[in-house]
Amino acid sequence: MQLDPNTKHDVLIIGSGASGGMTAYTLTKLGVKCVMLDAGPAFDLDKQRVLRPVYDLPYRGFGKPGQFSHVTQANEFNANVWADEKLNPYTFDSADPYYWVRIRLMGGKTLMWGRASWRLSDYEFKCKDHDGFGENWPVEYKDLAPYYDRIEPLMRVSGRREGLPQLPDGVFLVDNSQDSAPVRRFIETAKKLKVPTTKSRVSTGRLASSLNRLLPPAMETGNLTVVPNAIVREITTDRNTGLANGVRFVDRISKRDYEIRARVVVLGASTLESTRILLNSGIANSSGVLGHYLFDQFYVKNTVQAIVKDARGGGGGYVPRFRNLQTREKKFLRGYAWDFGGGGSAAPAYLPGYGLELKQKMKSLEGSVFRLTTMGEVLPRHENFVRINKEVRDAWGIPVLHIHAKFTDNEFEMAKDAMNTAEELCRGAGFEILTKHWEMVPPGESIHELGCCRMGSDPKTSVLNRFNQTHDIKNVFVVDGSSFVSGGSQNPTLTILALAMRASEYMAAEMQKGSL
Amino acid sequence: MNRRELLYSLLGVSSLPAFLEAAQSTPGTDDTPPVFAVSSPETVATGVPVFFAAAEFATFRKLADKILPPDENEPGAIQAEAPEFLDFLLSQSPAPLQSLYRNGVRELDKRSLARFKRPFTALEQPEIATVLAPLSEAWTYRGPTEPYAQFLQAAKVAVFQATTNSRQWAEAASGRRRGAGVNSYWLPFT
Numbered sequence: 001m002q003l004d005p006n007t008k009h010d011v012l013i014i015g016s017g018a019s020g021g022m023t024a025y026t027l028t029k030l031g032v033k034c035v036m037l038d039a040g041p042a043f044d045l046d047k048q049r050v051l052r053p054v055y056d057l058p059y060r061g062f063g064k065p066g067q068f069s070h071v072t073q074a075n076e077f078n079a080n081v082w083a084d085e086k087l088n089p090y091t092f093d094s095a096d097p098y099y100w101v102r103i104r105l106m107g108g109k110t111l112m113w114g115r116a117s118w119r120l121s122d123y124e125f126k127c128k129d130h131d132g133f134g135e136n137w138p139v140e141y142k143d144l145a146p147y148y149d150r151i152e153p154l155m156r157v158s159g160r161r162e163g164l165p166q167l168p169d170g171v172f173l174v175d176n177s178q179d180s181a182p183v184r185r186f187i188e189t190a191k192k193l194k195v196p197t198t199k200s201r202v203s204t205g206r207l208a209s210s211l212n213r214l215l216p217p218a219m220e221t222g223n224l225t226v227v228p229n230a231i232v233r234e235i236t237t238d239r240n241t242g243l244a245n246g247v248r249f250v251d252r253i254s255k256r257d258y259e260i261r262a263r264v265v266v267l268g269a270s271t272l273e274s275t276r277i278l279l280n281s282g283i284a285n286s287s288g289v290l291g292h293y294l295f296d297q298f299y300v301k302n303t304v305q306a307i308v309k310d311a312r313g314g315g316g317g318y319v320p321r322f323r324n325l326q327t328r329e330k331k332f333l334r335g336y337a338w339d340f341g342g343g344g345s346a347a348p349a350y351l352p353g354y355g356l357e358l359k360q361k362m363k364s365l366e367g368s369v370f371r372l373t374t375m376g377e378v379l380p381r382h383e384n385f386v387r388i389n390k391e392v393r394d395a396w397g398i399p400v401l402h403i404h405a406k407f408t409d410n411e412f413e414m415a416k417d418a419m420n421t422a423e424e425l426c427r428g429a430g431f432e433i434l435t436k437h438w439e440m441v442p443p444g445e446s447i448h449e450l451g452c453c454r455m456g457s458d459p460k461t462s463v464l465n466r467f468n469q470t471h472d473i474k475n476v477f478v479v480d481g482s483s484f485v486s487g488g489s490q491n492p493t494l495t496i497l498a499l500a501m502r503a504s505e506y507m508a509a510e511m512q513k514g515s516l
Numbered sequence: 517m518n519r520r521e522l523l524y525s526l527l528g529v530s531s532l533p534a535f536l537e538a539a540q541s542t543p544g545t546d547d548t549p550p551v552f553a554v555s556s557p558e559t560v561a562t563g564v565p566v567f568f569a570a571a572e573f574a575t576f577r578k579l580a581d582k583i584l585p586p587d588e589n590e591p592g593a594i595q596a597e598a599p600e601f602l603d604f605l606l607s608q609s610p611a612p613l614q615s616l617y618r619n620g621v622r623e624l625d626k627r628s629l630a631r632f633k634r635p636f637t638a639l640e641q642p643e644i645a646t647v648l649a650p651l652s653e654a655w656t657y658r659g660p661t662e663p664y665a666q667f668l669q670a671a672k673v674a675v676f677q678a679t680t681n682s683r684q685w686a687e688a689a690s691g692r693r694r695g696a697g698v699n700s701y702w703l704p705f706t
Contacts, residue, residue, distance in 0.1 A: 041705050052701040055683040056556060060601055065609040080702045348676045354583045354651045437657035
């Protein structure tokens with residue numbers, strides 16, 4: 001689509017992932033003209049991927065040595081997907097490494113997400129009321145429920161209704177699949193210990209991405225113009241009004257700079273990139289909390305691996321938070337969840353020995369390994385923050401982020417409790433413990449980074465209001481995970497989508513009224 | 517049908533886009549150059565060790581053989597040319613990993629000589645079991661603290677991966693599993 005370069009667009013959206021995609025989807029259907037800038041290239045998914053045997057890859061699947069020191073999700077098959085840290089550097093204190101996992105492609109991280117689609121509950125939205133720590137959100141579950149209701153069918157979320165207050169039910173494609181013998185035994189043991197279980201709730205389909213679910217319907221309206229390879233330097237403001245009037249961006253390939261004008265600017269570039277843009281723009285920080293209260297969810301991968309001696313079989317499920325709901329733990333606040341599943345095999349690293357004896361042992365365990373991975377809530381703390389490091393710039397000359405985040409005893413104690421309880425459940429089910437540990441992956445590795453532009457009712461302690469609108473500049477919105485006040489242990493994408501849809505409808509109504 | 521064509525046929529896909537296949541089957545009599553079927557170096561040649569010195573490589577090669585020997589169904593590390601591949605991988609690896617392997621191989625020979633007066637390449641069982649004893653320790657998340665044990669554990673994992681990801685392994689496995697080792701590869705973006 002050719003547009004007059006001098007046009008002042010209705011809404012400028014930065015980012016094409018979950019939040020940017022949902023903003024475009026919602027606004028364009030309401031008749032709002034949008035321009036979307038994304039830092040990465042557009043591509044044809046079917047032409048971008050080919051089948052290859054691992055032995056035909058240059059490094060036999062090991063990947064190029066040293067290429068991704070902070071992206072454990074990268075492998076040689078998908079290495080081209082992840083953002084190159086040499087082009088896109090960031091800094092942290094060497095004692096506290098932060099794993100910032102990024103995808104700079106049209107569709108963002110929805111190209112590779114795990115698809116887990118959980119609702120938050122008032123245990124999260126009203127967390128301070130429940131245990132006294134942190135801040136409540138400026139919205140409650142009932143405010144977001146109608147949006148969850150609309151998004152789950154759009155993302156074709158499958159699941160099973162359970163009636164759990166800490167994990168509200170949704171509009172699911174009903175999952176009535178049978179559980180394997182190991183999973184049944186685990187669930188029965190969990191019931192005896194009053195630990196709830198449910199089926200995984202996941203967005204289904206060949207692809208469940210902004211790229212196929214959100215952007216195509218938006219394009220069909222004729223109201224969306226997409227500009228790939230556009231890396232935003234800063235949001236520009238009108239000196240007279242103080243309002244945002246557009247952004248300045250640089251073309252990824254030519255490195256030529258551009259300016260674009262818009263009535264409203266929406267940041268959906270991901271938690272840390274949106275924060276970086278605001279910090280580099282020097283706006284929306286009258287509270288002084290912009291960049292603070294960075295948190296994510298800690299993961300303990302394979303906290304317990306167990307051998308199911310007399311049964312094999314796959315499948316799995318989810319244990320939602322069960323700690324600190326009706327009772328109070330002595331050593332930690334909040335709670336954790338588990339993904340669990342059977343049917344796995346033991347990697348050689350987990351078994352002692354070598355040679356044919358080890359190989360035979362591995363073969364004997366094929367399909368009989370049961371695993372649990374812990375996902376725990378990380379408390380939002382002011383002392384976990386990002387700032388601009390003016391000493392380091394990316395390949396386009398834009399100052400980078402310095403990230404400071406570390407876990408505290410609350411997370412460590414929770415991780416220990418999760419390991420011990422998982423072991424108890426597995427032993428109760430008659431499983432043989434193969435390995436156990438409570439070592440969390442570094443902050444950031446869960447790719448659930450949240451906070452830094454948190455919502456709140458008080459402009460002195462928050463960056464955004466209850467509609468994801470900055471307190472300081474009414475025509476700047478931040479609709480991604482940076483708006484979270486707390487995160488629970490549920491994967492955040494469904495809530496990001498709900499917040500973006502809600503903010504977009506508010507935005508459209510305000511524009512209609514002439515308030516924006 | 518070569519190995520690659522067999523794998524692709526088992527998956528029900530073509531190894532080449534249809535238009536390229538058509539081009540391939542038509543003699544190049546017009547302006548469109550034909551696309552030739554080509555092979556990777558590993559199908560016709562053996563990688564030359566460049567990281568380890570000759571004696572070190574011999575030690576490492578024997579270690580790889582002990583970690584994963586062949587059986588009646590599948591190749592072992594030697595048949596899969598895992599030592600040669602890992603030598604190449606190490607040549608491009610960060611310095612700390614290079615040091616771990618180089619020092620580890622030297623320590624393996626040092627311990628063999630100290631205990632049995634012969635290099636590792638000359639040892640037999642149960643002597644081998646003695647110097648490889650750290651491989652029988654139970655798994656811990658952080659792994660062993662001693663560099664020699666760290667080397668052995670790292671080598672064990674790497675030898676398994678290099679072997680099971682090899683062409684030779686895929687050929688052996690293809691009779692039992694469709695598309696063994698085949699996955700969706702993301703091409704570079706422009």
